[in-house]
Amino acid sequence: DGGITQSPKYLFRKEGQNVTLSCEQNLNHDAMYWYRQDPGQGLRLIYYSQIVNDFQKGDIAEGYSVSREKKESFPLTVTSAQKNPTAFYLCASSIGVAALSNQPQHFGDGTRLSIL
C-alpha cells in the first residue's frame, strides 16, 4: 500500500544531542513537508521541499535541518540549537507544486520527541 512512513514513533533526546527523524514515502510525490505540533496548537511548518536536492525554510526552521537526496526520503534533524524540541513531528507529502497541483497533502503517523 502507498503511504508515508515516519520512524521512530517515539524518540528521546539528551541535552546537546542531535537526533534525526525519518520520513519515507512511496507515493511518488514531488513535494514533502515537516510540521511541528505542540499541545493545543495547530501545525507549524518547519521545512519543505518541492523537488530533489532543493528545500526551503518554513516558519520555524531555526534549530532544524533537512536533506532531500532522494525523492522518497526527507529526513529531519533536530539539532542541539533547538532549545525546546519536545513536540509531535508530522511529515507530509503532496503530488506537486502549487501552480500545477491542487492536491491535498497526506500525512504520516508522526514522531513524538521528548527531552530526557
Added chain:
Amino acid sequence: EDKVVQSPLSLVVHEGDTVTLNCSYEVTNFRSLLWYKQEKKAPTFLFMLTSSGIEKKSGRLSSILDKKELSSILNITATQTGDSAIYLCAVVSLGAGNKLTFGGGTRVLVKP
C-alpha cells in the same frame, strides 16, 4: 503573515447532535482551504474547497467556503462517538510551494 483562526477551541456534544465548526483566514493569494480530522496520529484529509458557495459533502460531513467573508464552516450531523477528534483547517496560498497554514484546531468530544 498568513493567519488562520478556528472556533470554537473545543466543544462537547452528545451523540445525535449537529456540530458546526468555523474557520476564518487572512492570506495573500488564496488558493484553497482544506479540512482535516486528527484523532491520535496523522491528520486525515476530509475536504478541499476552492470555489465559494459550493458545498462539499461526504456522509454526515459537509463543508462550504465563503470567499467574500474569508471563512469556511464544517458541519457534522447526527454525531457519533467516532467523530471525536481535533478538526484542523488549513489554507494554501499561491507561490509558496503548496504550503499550508494551519489554524489551531477545534477539539470535538462526542459523548454517548
